[in-house]
Amino acid sequence: MAGSASFVGIGIYVERDGVSGQQMFVDVADNAKGISGAVRARFDTSRIANRTLSDIVLHPLFHNKIDVERDRMTLSNRNLMGAKHVADITRAVIAGPGGRASKKVYYG
Secondary structure: OOOOOOOOOOOOOOOOOHHHHHHHHHHHHOOOOOOOHHHHHHHOOOOHHHHOHHHHHHOOOOOOOEEOOOOOOOOOOOOOEEHHHHHHHHHHHHHOOOOOOOHHHHHO
């Protein structure tokens, strides 16, 4: 339709706290396509296992070996695994392969 106008509404929210801003990003990204599981896991602080990622990624054994952006390890990707997989392994170690990581699991 030549000459017709389209309008898109946007909302802008300024979050001064970086952690809260990342959580807000994850909450919005849960409904968006194209956000990798690695980024979602890294920013999502609502899950206990995800909150450990920053410490694990910086640990000398894993430093520069975990891809914090992509989920797939290809021949050109020199990393061992993606951040989402690290969070999944952490969750399984704490709660068991079929268990759920919760406050009860962590604090008895």
